[in-house]
Amino acid sequence: MRTVFHVSTPEEVPVVVAKVRNLLADESVEIESVAVVLDRGEAIARLHADSDLADGLRDLLDRNVALKACRNAARHPEVSEGDLLEGVEVVSSGVGELTRLQDAGYAYIRL
Protein backbone atom coordinates (compact mmCIF):
# COMPACT_ATOMS: atom_id res chain seq x y z
CA MET A 1 0.00 0.00 0.00
CA ARG A 2 0.98 3.58 -0.50
CA THR A 3 0.33 6.72 1.52
CA VAL A 4 0.74 10.44 0.94
CA PHE A 5 0.76 12.89 3.85
CA HIS A 6 -0.30 16.51 3.27
CA VAL A 7 1.45 19.12 5.44
CA SER A 8 0.98 22.90 5.51
CA THR A 9 2.28 24.36 8.79
CA PRO A 10 5.79 24.28 10.30
CA GLU A 11 4.35 22.74 13.51
CA GLU A 12 3.12 19.76 11.49
CA VAL A 13 6.60 18.88 10.16
CA PRO A 14 7.87 17.11 13.32
CA VAL A 15 4.43 15.47 13.68
CA VAL A 16 4.59 14.04 10.18
CA VAL A 17 8.10 12.67 10.88
CA ALA A 18 6.62 10.75 13.85
CA LYS A 19 3.58 9.62 11.87
CA VAL A 20 5.64 8.28 8.97
CA ARG A 21 7.74 6.35 11.49
CA ASN A 22 4.58 4.92 13.09
CA LEU A 23 3.35 3.87 9.66
CA LEU A 24 6.64 2.19 8.70
CA ALA A 25 6.76 0.46 12.12
CA ASP A 26 3.20 -0.89 11.85
CA GLU A 27 3.65 -4.54 10.95
CA SER A 28 -0.06 -5.03 10.32
CA VAL A 29 0.14 -3.07 7.06
CA GLU A 30 2.50 -3.63 4.13
CA ILE A 31 3.75 -0.24 2.94
CA GLU A 32 5.47 0.00 -0.44
CA SER A 33 5.77 3.72 -0.72
CA VAL A 34 5.32 6.90 1.35
CA ALA A 35 5.35 10.54 0.23
CA VAL A 36 5.00 13.83 2.10
CA VAL A 37 3.73 16.87 0.18
CA LEU A 38 4.36 20.31 1.74
CA ASP A 39 2.44 23.23 0.25
CA ARG A 40 3.29 26.29 2.38
CA GLY A 41 6.54 28.19 2.53
CA GLU A 42 6.82 28.22 6.32
CA ALA A 43 6.62 24.43 6.36
CA ILE A 44 9.02 23.97 3.45
CA ALA A 45 11.58 26.18 5.24
CA ARG A 46 11.90 23.39 7.83
CA LEU A 47 13.38 21.19 5.08
CA HIS A 48 16.54 23.32 4.97
CA ALA A 49 19.76 21.36 5.52
CA ASP A 50 20.41 23.36 8.73
CA SER A 51 16.92 22.75 10.16
CA ASP A 52 16.67 21.30 13.66
CA LEU A 53 14.65 18.53 12.00
CA ALA A 54 17.31 17.70 9.41
CA ASP A 55 18.48 14.45 11.03
CA GLY A 56 14.97 13.01 11.28
CA LEU A 57 14.17 14.09 7.72
CA ARG A 58 17.42 12.62 6.34
CA ASP A 59 16.51 9.38 8.05
CA LEU A 60 13.17 9.36 6.20
CA LEU A 61 14.86 10.15 2.89
CA ASP A 62 17.27 7.25 3.54
CA ARG A 63 14.24 5.00 3.98
CA ASN A 64 12.90 6.08 0.54
CA VAL A 65 10.22 8.40 1.87
CA ALA A 66 9.69 11.08 -0.81
CA LEU A 67 9.66 14.70 0.44
CA LYS A 68 7.96 16.97 -2.07
CA ALA A 69 7.78 20.75 -1.86
CA CYS A 70 5.28 22.78 -3.89
CA ARG A 71 7.09 25.12 -6.31
CA ASN A 72 4.50 27.89 -5.84
CA ALA A 73 5.05 27.85 -2.07
CA ALA A 74 8.82 27.55 -2.41
CA ARG A 75 8.83 31.16 -3.67
CA HIS A 76 8.20 32.21 -0.05
CA PRO A 77 10.95 34.54 1.28
CA GLU A 78 11.86 32.09 4.07
CA VAL A 79 12.63 29.35 1.56
CA SER A 80 15.84 29.05 -0.37
CA GLU A 81 15.66 26.14 -2.80
CA GLY A 82 19.42 25.75 -2.77
CA ASP A 83 19.36 25.23 1.01
CA LEU A 84 16.89 22.33 0.94
CA LEU A 85 18.10 18.91 2.10
CA GLU A 86 19.55 16.86 -0.70
CA GLY A 87 16.84 14.56 -1.96
CA VAL A 88 13.89 16.93 -1.45
CA GLU A 89 11.97 17.20 -4.71
CA VAL A 90 10.36 20.45 -5.86
CA VAL A 91 7.08 19.67 -7.67
CA SER A 92 5.16 21.88 -10.05
CA SER A 93 2.25 22.20 -7.61
CA GLY A 94 1.29 20.59 -4.32
CA VAL A 95 -2.34 20.14 -5.40
CA GLY A 96 -1.30 18.59 -8.71
CA GLU A 97 1.02 16.15 -6.94
CA LEU A 98 -1.65 15.20 -4.39
CA THR A 99 -4.07 14.53 -7.24
CA ARG A 100 -1.53 12.50 -9.22
CA LEU A 101 -0.53 10.33 -6.26
CA GLN A 102 -4.13 9.59 -5.21
CA ASP A 103 -4.95 8.78 -8.83
CA ALA A 104 -2.05 6.29 -8.69
CA GLY A 105 -3.64 4.59 -5.66
CA TYR A 106 -2.05 6.39 -2.71
CA ALA A 107 -4.15 6.80 0.43
CA TYR A 108 -4.28 10.44 1.61
CA ILE A 109 -3.72 11.62 5.18
CA ARG A 110 -4.08 15.27 6.10
CA LEU A 111 -2.01 16.40 9.09
Add this chain to the structure above:
Amino acid sequence: MRTVFHVSTPEEVPVVVAKVRNLLADESVEIESVAVVLDRGEAIARLHADSDLADGLRDLLDRNVALKACRNAARHPEVSEGDLLEGVEVVSSGVGELTRLQDAGYAYIRL
Protein backbone atom coordinates in the same frame (compact mmCIF):
# COMPACT_ATOMS: atom_id res chain seq x y z
CA MET B 1 -7.96 13.33 -13.28
CA ARG B 2 -10.48 14.81 -10.92
CA THR B 3 -10.12 16.61 -7.60
CA VAL B 4 -12.47 17.66 -4.83
CA PHE B 5 -11.46 20.30 -2.27
CA HIS B 6 -13.05 20.30 1.19
CA VAL B 7 -13.50 23.72 2.82
CA SER B 8 -14.97 24.59 6.23
CA THR B 9 -13.84 28.05 7.32
CA PRO B 10 -14.36 31.47 5.68
CA GLU B 11 -10.59 32.06 5.73
CA GLU B 12 -10.10 28.99 3.54
CA VAL B 13 -12.36 30.28 0.74
CA PRO B 14 -9.80 32.68 -0.83
CA VAL B 15 -7.12 30.00 -0.32
CA VAL B 16 -9.13 27.42 -2.23
CA VAL B 17 -9.66 29.89 -5.07
CA ALA B 18 -5.86 30.20 -5.36
CA LYS B 19 -5.34 26.44 -5.05
CA VAL B 20 -7.86 25.60 -7.77
CA ARG B 21 -6.11 28.12 -10.03
CA ASN B 22 -2.73 26.49 -9.27
CA LEU B 23 -4.20 23.09 -10.11
CA LEU B 24 -5.71 24.27 -13.40
CA ALA B 25 -2.44 26.03 -14.28
CA ASP B 26 -0.28 22.95 -13.59
CA GLU B 27 0.52 21.58 -17.02
CA SER B 28 2.06 18.41 -15.59
CA VAL B 29 -1.37 17.04 -14.65
CA GLU B 30 -4.41 16.64 -16.87
CA ILE B 31 -7.48 17.79 -14.93
CA GLU B 32 -10.94 16.87 -16.24
CA SER B 33 -13.02 18.04 -13.35
CA VAL B 34 -12.73 20.05 -10.12
CA ALA B 35 -15.26 20.45 -7.30
CA VAL B 36 -15.23 22.43 -4.04
CA VAL B 37 -17.46 21.24 -1.19
CA LEU B 38 -18.21 23.73 1.62
CA ASP B 39 -19.75 22.33 4.80
CA ARG B 40 -20.00 25.23 7.27
CA GLY B 41 -22.34 28.18 7.16
CA GLU B 42 -19.66 30.82 7.72
CA ALA B 43 -17.77 29.55 4.66
CA ILE B 44 -20.89 29.22 2.50
CA ALA B 45 -21.80 32.85 3.31
CA ARG B 46 -18.73 33.87 1.27
CA LEU B 47 -20.47 32.46 -1.82
CA HIS B 48 -23.06 35.26 -1.73
CA ALA B 49 -23.30 37.27 -4.95
CA ASP B 50 -22.15 40.40 -3.08
CA SER B 51 -19.12 38.69 -1.49
CA ASP B 52 -15.73 40.34 -1.95
CA LEU B 53 -14.70 37.01 -3.48
CA ALA B 54 -17.54 36.94 -6.03
CA ASP B 55 -15.37 37.81 -9.05
CA GLY B 56 -12.84 35.06 -8.35
CA LEU B 57 -15.59 32.55 -7.66
CA ARG B 58 -17.51 33.48 -10.83
CA ASP B 59 -14.29 32.94 -12.77
CA LEU B 60 -14.05 29.41 -11.33
CA LEU B 61 -17.70 28.69 -12.18
CA ASP B 62 -17.02 29.92 -15.73
CA ARG B 63 -14.19 27.38 -15.93
CA ASN B 64 -16.60 24.57 -14.93
CA VAL B 65 -15.41 24.26 -11.35
CA ALA B 66 -18.39 22.99 -9.32
CA LEU B 67 -19.12 24.89 -6.07
CA LYS B 68 -21.22 22.76 -3.74
CA ALA B 69 -22.73 23.93 -0.45
CA CYS B 70 -23.99 21.49 2.20
CA ARG B 71 -27.75 21.92 2.75
CA ASN B 72 -27.43 21.25 6.52
CA ALA B 73 -24.87 24.06 6.85
CA ALA B 74 -26.82 26.39 4.55
CA ARG B 75 -29.41 26.70 7.32
CA HIS B 76 -26.91 28.91 9.16
CA PRO B 77 -28.32 32.40 9.90
CA GLU B 78 -25.54 34.08 7.87
CA VAL B 79 -26.51 32.16 4.73
CA SER B 80 -29.36 33.09 2.47
CA GLU B 81 -29.72 30.50 -0.28
CA GLY B 82 -31.33 33.04 -2.61
CA ASP B 83 -28.26 35.27 -2.33
CA LEU B 84 -25.77 32.60 -3.45
CA LEU B 85 -23.91 33.15 -6.71
CA GLU B 86 -25.74 31.74 -9.70
CA GLY B 87 -24.30 28.31 -10.39
CA VAL B 88 -23.60 27.31 -6.78
CA GLU B 89 -25.23 23.94 -6.13
CA VAL B 90 -26.81 23.07 -2.76
CA VAL B 91 -26.22 19.36 -2.02
CA SER B 92 -28.09 17.14 0.43
CA SER B 93 -25.02 16.78 2.65
CA GLY B 94 -21.35 17.74 2.41
CA VAL B 95 -20.19 14.37 3.75
CA GLY B 96 -22.44 12.48 1.32
CA GLU B 97 -21.10 14.52 -1.60
CA LEU B 98 -17.47 14.00 -0.53
CA THR B 99 -18.12 10.25 -0.33
CA ARG B 100 -19.88 10.12 -3.70
CA LEU B 101 -17.15 12.08 -5.50
CA GLN B 102 -14.30 10.01 -4.05
CA ASP B 103 -16.22 6.86 -4.93
CA ALA B 104 -16.35 8.21 -8.50
CA GLY B 105 -12.55 8.54 -8.53
CA TYR B 106 -11.95 12.11 -7.36
CA ALA B 107 -8.80 12.80 -5.35
CA TYR B 108 -9.55 14.57 -2.05
CA ILE B 109 -7.71 17.62 -0.73
CA ARG B 110 -8.56 19.09 2.65
CA LEU B 111 -7.85 22.81 3.02
Add this chain to the structure above:
Amino acid sequence: MRTVFHVSTPEEVPVVVAKVRNLLADESVEIESVAVVLDRGEAIARLHADSDLADGLRDLLDRNVALKACRNAARHPEVSEGDLLEGVEVVSSGVGELTRLQDAGYAYIRL
Protein backbone atom coordinates in the same frame (compact mmCIF):
# COMPACT_ATOMS: atom_id res chain seq x y z
CA MET C 1 -20.18 3.28 -0.34
CA ARG C 2 -17.87 3.48 2.62
CA THR C 3 -16.42 6.44 4.50
CA VAL C 4 -13.71 6.89 7.11
CA PHE C 5 -13.54 10.06 9.22
CA HIS C 6 -10.19 11.17 10.68
CA VAL C 7 -10.35 12.96 14.04
CA SER C 8 -7.51 14.39 16.14
CA THR C 9 -8.84 16.95 18.62
CA PRO C 10 -11.40 16.57 21.45
CA GLU C 11 -13.46 19.43 19.96
CA GLU C 12 -13.89 17.41 16.77
CA VAL C 13 -15.48 14.42 18.54
CA PRO C 14 -19.00 15.92 18.91
CA VAL C 15 -18.69 17.32 15.37
CA VAL C 16 -17.93 13.89 13.93
CA VAL C 17 -20.94 12.43 15.77
CA ALA C 18 -23.14 15.00 13.98
CA LYS C 19 -21.42 14.43 10.63
CA VAL C 20 -21.82 10.64 10.78
CA ARG C 21 -25.52 11.18 11.54
CA ASN C 22 -25.83 13.53 8.56
CA LEU C 23 -24.17 10.93 6.35
CA LEU C 24 -26.42 8.10 7.54
CA ALA C 25 -29.48 10.36 7.13
CA ASP C 26 -28.57 11.38 3.56
CA GLU C 27 -30.88 9.30 1.38
CA SER C 28 -29.10 10.35 -1.81
CA VAL C 29 -26.10 8.14 -0.98
CA GLU C 30 -26.09 4.45 -0.10
CA ILE C 31 -23.71 3.90 2.80
CA GLU C 32 -22.59 0.36 3.62
CA SER C 33 -19.98 1.12 6.21
CA VAL C 34 -18.63 4.03 8.30
CA ALA C 35 -15.50 4.20 10.46
CA VAL C 36 -14.01 6.92 12.66
CA VAL C 37 -10.25 6.84 13.35
CA LEU C 38 -8.96 8.89 16.31
CA ASP C 39 -5.22 9.44 16.51
CA ARG C 40 -4.60 11.74 19.50
CA GLY C 41 -4.93 10.93 23.18
CA GLU C 42 -7.03 13.98 24.07
CA ALA C 43 -9.62 12.95 21.47
CA ILE C 44 -9.55 9.27 22.44
CA ALA C 45 -10.19 10.25 26.08
CA ARG C 46 -13.67 11.41 24.97
CA LEU C 47 -14.47 7.76 24.16
CA HIS C 48 -14.45 6.85 27.86
CA ALA C 49 -17.66 5.22 29.09
CA ASP C 50 -18.27 8.19 31.42
CA SER C 51 -17.76 10.82 28.69
CA ASP C 52 -20.51 13.39 28.20
CA LEU C 53 -20.60 12.10 24.61
CA ALA C 54 -21.10 8.45 25.60
CA ASP C 55 -24.79 8.27 24.65
CA GLY C 56 -24.22 9.67 21.17
CA LEU C 57 -21.21 7.41 20.64
CA ARG C 58 -23.09 4.31 21.87
CA ASP C 59 -25.82 5.15 19.39
CA LEU C 60 -23.23 5.18 16.58
CA LEU C 61 -21.76 1.86 17.74
CA ASP C 62 -25.30 0.41 17.78
CA ARG C 63 -25.62 1.49 14.15
CA ASN C 64 -22.43 -0.41 13.26
CA VAL C 65 -20.20 2.65 13.00
CA ALA C 66 -16.66 1.49 13.86
CA LEU C 67 -14.77 3.65 16.40
CA LYS C 68 -11.04 3.03 16.15
CA ALA C 69 -8.40 4.46 18.50
CA CYS C 70 -4.71 4.54 17.60
CA ARG C 71 -2.67 2.41 20.02
CA ASN C 72 0.27 4.84 19.95
CA ALA C 73 -2.01 7.72 21.00
CA ALA C 74 -3.86 5.59 23.57
CA ARG C 75 -0.68 5.64 25.67
CA HIS C 76 -1.56 9.27 26.52
CA PRO C 77 -1.95 9.84 30.29
CA GLU C 78 -5.57 10.99 29.87
CA VAL C 79 -6.54 7.68 28.24
CA SER C 80 -7.27 4.50 30.11
CA GLU C 81 -7.94 1.68 27.65
CA GLY C 82 -10.06 -0.18 30.20
CA ASP C 83 -12.38 2.84 30.48
CA LEU C 84 -13.18 3.03 26.78
CA LEU C 85 -16.77 2.39 25.68
CA GLU C 86 -17.43 -1.24 24.94
CA GLY C 87 -17.06 -1.73 21.21
CA VAL C 88 -14.25 0.79 20.64
CA GLU C 89 -11.42 -0.96 18.81
CA VAL C 90 -7.76 -0.16 19.51
CA VAL C 91 -5.78 -0.39 16.25
CA SER C 92 -2.03 -0.82 15.83
CA SER C 93 -1.70 2.68 14.31
CA GLY C 94 -4.09 5.36 13.13
CA VAL C 95 -2.09 6.02 9.96
CA GLY C 96 -1.94 2.31 9.15
CA GLU C 97 -5.70 1.97 9.61
CA LEU C 98 -6.42 5.03 7.46
CA THR C 99 -4.22 3.57 4.73
CA ARG C 100 -5.81 0.12 4.95
CA LEU C 101 -9.38 1.47 4.82
CA GLN C 102 -8.72 3.77 1.86
CA ASP C 103 -6.98 0.90 0.09
CA ALA C 104 -10.19 -1.09 0.66
CA GLY C 105 -12.21 1.65 -1.06
CA TYR C 106 -13.27 3.93 1.78
CA ALA C 107 -13.62 7.63 1.04
CA TYR C 108 -11.64 9.78 3.51
CA ILE C 109 -12.97 12.85 5.30
CA ARG C 110 -10.72 14.91 7.58
CA LEU C 111 -12.48 16.78 10.37
